[in-house]
Amino acid sequence: MTTTQSNAPLTQQANPVLRVPPADPAGAAAYFGASLAFHADVSDVAAALSAGGDPGFVVLDSRSTESWDQGHIPGAVHLPTALVPEQAGQLLDRSVPVVTYCWGPGCNGATRAALALARLGFQVKEMLGGFEYWAREGFEYETWQGRTVRDADPLTAPAGADDCGC
Known part of the structure; x- marks a missing residue:
């Protein structure tokens, strides 16, 4: 039989999620609202680009020329960070x-490019997931050989649905 060291509820003992309590609702709303002002996800970018007409923004690929050549979002501007x-x-x-x-969640090139652009007076957002999630979610991309699409990875995009419903 296992016993605990304290009579305190489990959430107050060693629960790693609640070790630091959540922010108050007003603080959380301010944080998440600000996050959306700084970030866009690949699904939203793809939807805006495919809707036809001017999406109201330009997409900038901040990777190297070699990376750009491996594949990039059609219509993106190439400008290494x-x-x-x-x-x-x-x-x-x-x-x-x-x-x-940039490449994906493990790369901060897009963050550094966004910072440099903001310092130059541009309005800017970073696309979460980068090129990795663009390709993994099954969106069309371009190489020197032409346009291509991969099957969507079911761990990143719903199978058989147009969007995730977020």
Whole structure:
């Protein structure tokens, strides 16, 4: 028989989720509202781009030329992160919001590109998931050989549905 060291409820003992209590509702609303001002997900970007017409933003691929050649979002502007400070003014219109992406969640190139763009006076969001999740969710991408689509990974996108319902 196992006993606990204390009579306190489990949530107050060693529960790693509640070890630091959740923020108050007003603080949580401010945080999550701000998060949406800084981020877009691949599904929302894809939906806006496929709706036809001007989506109201430009997509910027901040990866290297070799990475761009492996595949990129159709219509994206290619500008590696390191070149943003010197070339963004010539390639982008400051009146049009920019959505940056890099490889994926394990890469902060899109974050660094977004920071550089913001410092130059651009409105900017980072696309969560990057190119990895764009391809994994089954959205069309482009290589030097043309456009292609992978089957959606059922761990990242619902099988047989147009969207996840989020």
